[in-house]
Amino acid sequence: MSIVILGIDLGKNSCSVVGVDATGAVVARRTMRRQTLIDYAAKLPTCVIAMEACCGAHHLGRLFAAQGHEVRLMSPEYVRPYIKAQKNDDRDAEGIAEAASRPTMRFVDLKSHEQLDIQTLHRVRSRLVGERTNLINQLRGILLERGVIFPAGRRKLELGVDGMLAQGVEILSARVHQLVGDLRAEWKELDAKIGALNTEFIQLARGDAAMRRLTSIPGVGVLNATALVAAVGNASSFAKARDLGAWLGLVPRQYSTGGKPRLLGISKRGNTYLRTLLIHGARAALPALSQSNTPLGGWLKAMISRGVHRNAVVVALANKLARVVWVALRKEATFDRNYPVVPMEIEAV
Known part of the structure; x- marks a missing residue:
């Protein structure tokens, strides 16, 4: 045997x-x-x-x-x-x-202890953020039933609740007033835990060369950089830059038959957390990049001028950033914000 x-x-x-x-x-x-x-x-x-x-x-x-x-x-x-x-x-x-045993099978690279540790920190932070969101929604519902309404936005609600607790509102009973105070204290505790994890991510990014290279890319912050390095390492499991974007589910889903290509919405395959971070990063970087005199800015302006929906532009930019991330990890290259204006040069990555 x-x-x-x-x-x-x-x-x-x-x-x-x-x-x-x-x-x-x-x-x-x-x-x-x-x-x-x-x-x-x-x-x-x-x-x-x-x-x-x-x-x-x-x-x-x-x-x-x-x-x-x-x-x-x-x-x-x-x-x-x-x-x-x-x-x-x-x-x-x-x-x-x-x-x-299949020669065409795709395999997953073994993760190191450090990669698993970083992934664990991200999962704990994601859970804490979810708990904070649930708490805020519950707090808004409690106050809405008493006719107390605050504008949309976490910061506006935070200031409004703090002012209400300091001044006192007659419409609230003493017990509900105490309950709102307890919820606000729990909210502060969650903020402190999330802030501590954010500080830890910043320290990790400063001490790792690959993460520092990633943070030089527009739209890729500390959270994106640490999560990407924890998930893909040096990106050696992806032969081409487009493979990373496809793995993250940022490319159109294909449903072709009989030689007739048919492309649908993005596939949404792979790591949902990474895809969400990249899309949010692209959304934040879009206004500045679309106004820049760079190949990437020209590519974005061309899409916007054609009337492409803003969300589609954001996802396309996120896919482009994923390709740039592959270059930064695989070829150990740093993104140059002042590279010369050559039409569509960014397509090379």
Whole structure:
């Protein structure tokens, strides 16, 4: 029995394992706990270990790589077509092993501890921002039921609530007044936690050369730079700049058949968080870039003059920024804000 590819369907406690030989025949089929799996892999001759890129896969992948194995992580959506008949854990592991043998399969790079740490910070910050938004919406609803209305905007609501708590409003009962004060205190606590994470991101960006290069790109701030480096590293898994934009779901979704191309809205595939950050960054940078005398500014002016919807221009700019990000990471280039005006020169990246 010679295992060439070991397919693993990861679980919280137990994992299903299927080993195949050079001909693709199944030669081993077992279910074991995680620690038993690690010990089992350590006794195997060097082989390919395939897993879906899910929670815990990067940790196990680093352990298997340290044992000398070749680790191949794949997106679950690419594994699904290789699962035959009824779905169960053994079938999933067998499909993972078969998918890993395909020469055209796309694999996910193993993330380092530092990348996972940065991703964790972003996820915690995203949760805190969501909690703050929910709290603000609830606070507006409470005050609206009492006839107290503030203009739109977080800062205006913040000033209005602080003034109301300081002066006192007769329309509010003593208990509701106290409750609003408690909500405002919770709001301040969330602001402090989010601010601390923002400061940590700034320090991370200052100490990393790749992140500093990314922050030189218009529309790419500290949050974008740290999240992109944590997600794609040096972008070595993308052969071309356009591949990064496609991976982020910033390109049109194609539904072509019979030789007739048909392009729909953007695909919205890949990392939603990264795509959101890039789109917001592009929206913030659009006014200044569209007025600049640069190839990028000329490209934006041409789209605006053709009557392209502003949201479409923003998404197109976000896709362009993703391509520039690829150049900055892959070729270690810094964005030059004063590059000469050559029509559509930016298309090269």
